[in-house]
Amino acid sequence: MRTWCEWTIRLLGRIGMLMLLSGIGATTVQAASLDAALLPKIQAATFEVVQAKPVNDPLTYEKPLPLDLLPYQERTDKYYSIGTAFAIGHGRYVTAGHVLMVGMNSLWGPPELRDGAGHVYPIAKIEKFSLRQDFVVFTLAQQPAGDAALEIDRTPALNQVVYAVGNALGTGVVIRDGLYTSDTPEEQDGAWKWMRFSAAASPGNSGGPLLDQDGKVIGVVLMKSANENLNYALPIRDVQDAPDGKAVIDTRTGYQIDLFDTVQNDEFKTQFALPESLGDFYRDYQTRFDANEDKQQKALLDRESANLFPNGAGSARLLHEQTTFSGFPSLIVRGSDGQWGRTDTQSRYFELDSKGYVRVGGAGHNGLVHIRRPDGLDAAKFYGDAKTRMDLLARAGLFQRSVGSEKIKITSLGKPTLEATHVDRWQRPWRIAVWPLPYANTLVATYTLPTPNGCVMLVRFVPPAGLHDTRLDFDELSSFVYLTYEGTLAQWKDFLGNPALQPAAFRNIHIDYGYGQRFSYASQRVAFSYPSSLQSIGPDNLLWLGLRFFTDGKAPTWDVGDVEVWKDTASDDHDRVNVQRFIAPPDGLDDDMTSRWKKLSERQYPYNAVASSQDDLMKIVTVIAPTAADKQPPTVLYSALYGTAGTQSQDFMKGKLDLLTKDLQVTEH
Structure with a gap:
């Protein structure tokens, strides 16, 4: 998952607001102490950036949507209001880069400009764009009447009164006053300075003009300060001085995936020629953005490859622990201690x-x-x-x-x-x-x-x-x-009848059963079968295959480590048969794994074919080893278990265990 760059974080925040607020068609201007004679020009040169609401809704609801609960203007407006733009003359317009990027692959219509009379103007060409400085200059397919434009002041003075003009919270264009307080270097390497100002700015203000007391543009309103009442604008001179005919992408990015804490930090740095239509611009940007993601993921995984599960010492415990049945999926992730384990x-x-x-x-x-x-x-x-x-x-x-x-x-x-x-x-x-x-x-x-x-x-x-x-x-x-793969035998019948549903591991697994007759399981590792006299066989039997990750020789694999069949699903005290795989742990793992392996290899309790009762469930377990071609101790052992509710004699339990192990063969070494 990408650690998104700042413009995207701002973008997602605005999307959240847009789910609650839509644009309003009528544009209103509330001036602070700005000369009233300037207001008509500011109004004519400032626009909402809007996107059309979807016409068709593929969703089905439990009842008709109670749209009458929404404010009148919100439910009747055909557009979502997402930001602000303004005219700078010669048919050119400016807004924030992140406002334009809301439209990339959007389910709403493409961004357009809407004036105070409600007329909507499609974007024609993208002429300048900077991801890092967060601005875009563009033209319209049709010029508004009058072609009003704001004058520009390239050298504003500190501590002067300024006015933030914008579509605040989707409620139309408003003007709010404050002071131009300071300049601060941009975060990456101080390549330019942001203007800081105290005039109020809200979601929807992005892309609007910051004006001086004469109504001239001094900056482009872009973002709010995270923890104080100061907002940020890009000086308008930086928009003017940016190279014509280029989309410039030069920003720090980070990629992270939900497997470990490591972040792959890098630079997303590229450019392409402009002007382009809006659709072509989005296509060219998305292609480069996606390629950068591919590169960063590959770099991160290559960097972690030596310790990426199932590789590295941190994988050893998970690869050698006892198979665990799980009724709910989990992710295998690496903890801060470097050990891989399943999410709880x-x-x-x-x-x-x-x-x-x-x-x-x-x-x-x-x-x-x-x-x-x-x-x-x-x-x-x-x-x-x-x-x-x-x-x-x-x-x-x-x-x-x-x-x-x-x-x-x-x-x-x-x-x-x-x-x-x-x-x-x-x-x-x-x-x-x-x-x-x-x-x-x-x-x-x-x-x-x-x-x-x-x-x-x-x-x-x-x-x-x-x-x-x-x-x-x-x-x-x-x-x-x-x-874990689980299901009743009736469900397994449907699943096994469709090879397209099955993982490759099932090519070596053969499960066969006849209700009231016999159940059998065979793989490249182990084979066993038992008659219904051991445990009744019917469609409600619950078959669990504990598929897990382990080593096969030196190679990691995903295969069955545990097979269990419950007589039914009525309670927690299930009659059951179980055949489970164990592998000799390498030196240095936990004592409990070493202890279990010692008990298995020496047939100590509870692996000694002696029945015992635990929580009203009688169990009897023995160990089956592969047939050895030499006298080397086995590195793989299997346990065979029979369990039943209530209390039964040793002879009864041993007879059941003998039925289970009669045809049990371990075929791996």
């Missing part, structure tokens, strides 16, 4: 009908979701239709739209506007889908991995221009998702 993700539970449910949590900037497919929902439709899956999330009440004082539940996002596939490092097939939320100028991006009982998802809400960044992140993060 809290989740919220939302019940659906027919045993379905949605669980939602988060890790870093990412939503994590587990959907359990309702039994009444056709498997082919669930796995094959992204809208069906997203509608289940919507039914859980996860999407709401605020209208006035009410929050209205969104019941469907409709069909996605983008669908694709991504195969992660472990050859797991993720389904990519993107939905627009036009009212918020936001996208919902999801990566979905099919599982036997439903699916898991990575989810983000992103501005349209940030989709490439999110996909770049998700392409990498998907390889760090830890999950």
Whole structure:
């Protein structure tokens, strides 16, 4: 995830305001003590920057939107007001660079100028642009009547009265007075000085003119001070002196991903020729911006490669620990101690009908979701239709739209506007889908991995221009998702019948069962089977495959480390069979791993085939070693467990364990 440059942070802040406030058609001017004779000229030369509200809404709501709760002007205006611009003569106009960039890949219309009479003027050509100085000079496709322009003062004096003119909070153009207090060097390397002034400025003021007492432009209003009542403007002389016919991008950027704390700091430095149409400008900028993100991610991952899971000493514990079943996905991340581990993700539970449910949590900037497919929902439709899956999330009440004082539940996002596939490092097939939320100028991006009982998802809400960044992140993060494959035997039947849903690891796994007869599991590592006389076999059996990361020789792999079958899902005290893989820990890992391996290899309790009771569950466990071609001690062992509720005799339990181990073979060494 990019650590966004300042203009983008400001941009996102304004987007947040725009979700609550829309522009107002009538432009009003409130002068402080400025000469009243100057007001008509200022009014004629100052414009709102607006974007058209979406005409079509693909969303479905639980009830009609109560738009009557909105103020009259907000609900009747066809435009969102996003900033301010002003005329400097010769058909040229100026606004803040970050105001223009709101329109990049926007779900709203392109930025346009609106005058006090409500007339709207499309942008024709971009003539000058600086990302770092945060300004743009452009022309219009049609000139406003009168072609008014503000005069310019290149050498303003400190401590004079100044006037900030702008579209404050989307309520029309206002004028507020203050003092030009000081100059301060820009943050990166002091290449120019910002003007600081005390006249009030609000979201929507960005791009408006800062005037002296004679009504002349001395600066472009750009941003507020973070912790004091002083605001910032770029001197207008810097706009004039910038090179014609160039878009100049020269700013510090940072890239970070939700796997570790390291940030890749760099410079985003490039330029391209102008003038260009607005669409061509956006295309050329986005292409360079996305390429810079690609470069930074590669540099960060290359820099961390020696210690990027599964590499490095910090990965050893996770690669050798006992397999853990998890009903909810987690991310593998590196802690401040340099050790890789799973995120401890809290989740919220939302019940659906027919045993379905949605669980939602988060890790870093990412939503994590587990959907359990309702039994009444056709498997082919669930796995094959992204809208069906997203509608289940919507039914859980996860999407709401605020209208006035009410929050209205969104019941469907409709069909996605983008669908694709991504195969992660472990050859797991993720389904990519993107939905627009036009009212918020936001996208919902999801990566979905099919599982036997439903699916898991990575989810983000992103501005349209940030989709490439999110996909770049998700392409990498998907390889760090830890999950257990679980489902009833009835669900597994649907999953196993569709190879397109399955990771590459399943090519070496063969699961077969006949209700009331026999269950069998075979892979390149272990094979076992048992009859229904050991444990009844039916569609409600719950099969868990503990897929995890471990080393296979010296190479890391993602494969099954634990197989467990529950008789049913009625309670926590499940009758069960379990076959689990253990690997000899390397020197230097925790004592508990060494101790467990010693108990396994020496068949000590609880691995000694002696039944014991824990919390009303009887268990009996033994150890199976691979057939050794030499006399070297094995580096891989398997445990075989049978458990049942209540109290049973040793003979009964041993008879069950013998049925489980009768055909159990370890085929790896």
